Amino acid sequence: MWRRTSRDLHARDTAPSPATGWLRAVRTSRRILLKGGVLTGAATLAPGSLTPVDLRSTAAATPFRDTPFSLGVASGDPLPDGFVIWTRLAVQPLADDGLGGVSPHSREIRWQVARDERFRYVEASGRAWTGPAEGHSVHVEVHGLRPGREYFYRFRTDREVSPVGRTRTAPDPASYPSSLAMSFASCAQLEHGWFTAYRRMAEDEPELVLHLGDYLYEYSPGTVPADSGNVRAHEGPETASLADYRRRHAQYKTDPDLQLLHATAPWVVVFDDHEVCDNWADEVPRTAASVPYFRDRRAAALRAYYENMPLRRSAIPRGLEMVAHRRLAWGRLATFHMLDTRQHRDDQSCGDGMGSCGAEQDAARSILGESQESWLAEGFAASTATWDFLGQQVPFARMDTSPTPDERLSMDSWDGYPACRDRVVRAWQDAGVRNPVVLTGDVHDHLASEVLSDWEDPSSVLAPELVCTSITSGGDGHDSDDGRYRWAEQNPHIRFWTDLRGYVRTRVTPDSVTADFRCLTGVSRPDQPAFTRASYVIADGDHALHQVSATPLSSL
Structure with a gap:
């Protein structure tokens, strides 16, 4: 004893x-x-x-x-x-x-x-x-x-x-659980705010937590100020060495709200870019100045990521490589296909920015790599789950952020790899996947979106996409009373938007998935309350999103 x-x-x-x-x-x-x-x-x-x-x-x-x-x-x-x-x-x-x-x-x-x-x-x-x-x-x-x-x-x-x-533990593979309480989050910049959203997630008592990337940020102190001002500072320089990454992970792990959520439920984690450096792609960093030492930096970052996450030994890095994609089942209720959109992607086209130049249309380009694409298609074909969730990092549905008729698409998202996106969609269609649902982080906004077969026809819905906002990145953020995306006319498939901080809480049953877009009133002050900004339901067999409630910040 x-x-x-x-x-x-x-x-x-x-x-x-x-x-x-x-x-x-x-x-x-x-x-x-x-x-x-x-x-x-x-x-x-x-x-x-x-x-x-x-x-x-x-x-x-x-x-x-x-x-x-x-x-x-x-x-x-x-x-x-x-x-x-x-x-x-x-x-x-x-x-x-x-x-x-x-x-x-x-x-x-x-x-x-x-x-x-x-x-x-x-x-x-x-x-x-x-x-x-x-x-x-x-x-x-x-x-x-x-x-x-x-x-x-x-x-x-x-x-x-x-x-x-x-x-x-997960349920028996042959069982059919009556429900699953799952929450997911992304993008926690320690300088930009308090991690109260993690504490509010813990208070919800989830059975499973997904973290979809940007668990930490690599920047040196004060490099990226939040809109509402930085409330605390990174220790040490921009992360480049193994010691740097170990220390940065340790700084984040000392946060009591993050510790509480880790101790509350099992996590399933995948990394995005900031666990290494901004917008990296395979062996290519964002800036040319980083090229001479990037391979060593990537190896150090992935090693520190493994050391600091509850991952299986199958994820132990081997040099530059780390097996991050994997599949977990929750009985016959749900299967989670966790994707890696960084290690095997082709470099971003068109200067790695916002705006199409035509090069992204190359059919050979992939954000997953050939092997992972095949693995995903095989998983779709073998799935007998009611719900198949794609846990991944960057926006899957098209997002045009131009205020003019000219398209403005992010080459760092799936818009930079449209042929690969089409192959993934065809794979779940060919496999007869009953209910595909895309889960996404990265963009620091809550979005209730839909994947379309024709981006000009909002009725051609293939699957819902639930995008979680950041835990803190960007600072307090802002809201709109009508929940309308700021470029809604160019994106009629985006049903809801807010720029507040928070996470997404879901309840998965055999009949439906309910998604609550949880928001904090602010992150520049600690221990702020959370509220459900909007709730959507996805019914079994119906891939569209249906809003059931909305509470703008101004009404609180």
Whole structure:
């Protein structure tokens, strides 16, 4: 049994509501002692954890004077029999070398997974090793659990114990869950605001969280001011080295609102551009000046991304490459096809900007790469789910942002790869996918949009696209009372728009998907309330979006 004492990690925590009393467990650090015995359990550890360890090196590691779990805990990629649990040791998260002030020795980390938050019913347990080669991170792939169940987990090293995280396994593959509470988000620029949206997501108690990219930003302090002014600053220069990226991840992970959401539910994550650098494409950076060192920068960024996310060992980077695309099922209710639109794309055409030049029409161009396109088509063909979600980074439907009859399309989005978009649409049509739904981040706006077979005919709907706004990027933002897109005449398929910050909350059932576009009243001040700006329903077999409610900011 591990004896517990408490240390409050979250200075800005507010009291939990009666309906979310379990949150008390994840808002408190637990320091506990192992009284004896060897922990056992079924798990797969990431390479490095399986490497034979020099026990003399371990013995030389000095005890911690402060909590080494300052970056919290996380879980992810749930399967019917398990999930990944993660932590990373750091007593000085912003140490210049990126190693968190932890001594350069291997350390043993013990872990437990239980059915209850007091750990009276431990279902799996074990030990892992970590050290500077892994950035002092730990990834444990837990197996042998029951499907569709809630679990709690924690870590221990020396006499220090981590906060408790809550997670769950996916349902049995043959089952038909009655519902799924899933929320998704993107684009969190720490300088531009407080991460209150993450806390509001946690208070909704989702069963699954998707993060669609731009988990952090690479910029040096003050490079990109928010419209409402920067409220805090990045530490260190623009990220370029492994130490830089490790330190930037650590800075973001110290945020208590982000820690709370990680400890609330399993996450499924994919990266976009800012986890490396703005608008990169395969081995091509945005600026020519970055070319000489970009390969090293990309490798460092992807390595740090793996170290700091609850990812399976199949995602461990191999040089420049990291397998980020993958597929997860939620019983027969939903399948999530998580896409990578950065590593294998052709370079953006037409100068990587806003505006078409004709080169983007080349049929050979792809935002996914040939292999990933084939993988996606095979997944569509094999799917028996009621709902097939494409979790990806950049706008899929056409977006013309020109105030004149001349088109103005972003070459960084699917508009820069129209032939590839057509192939993806044909693949889900040929496979007879029952309900395709595109989930998108990137543009810092909430958008309820529709994918059309003919962009001049708003009735030719093929699938809905739900675009989430940013967590903070851009600052407080603004709203319009009618929810009308500012270039609505050029884009009649965009049914709703707002520039406020927030996230999208969904409820998935066999009959429908309800999408709530959740917004904050502002992010330049901490702990602001959230409200549902608009709600849309997608009915089974009907690919169109139907609005069921709207609440403009001005009415609050």
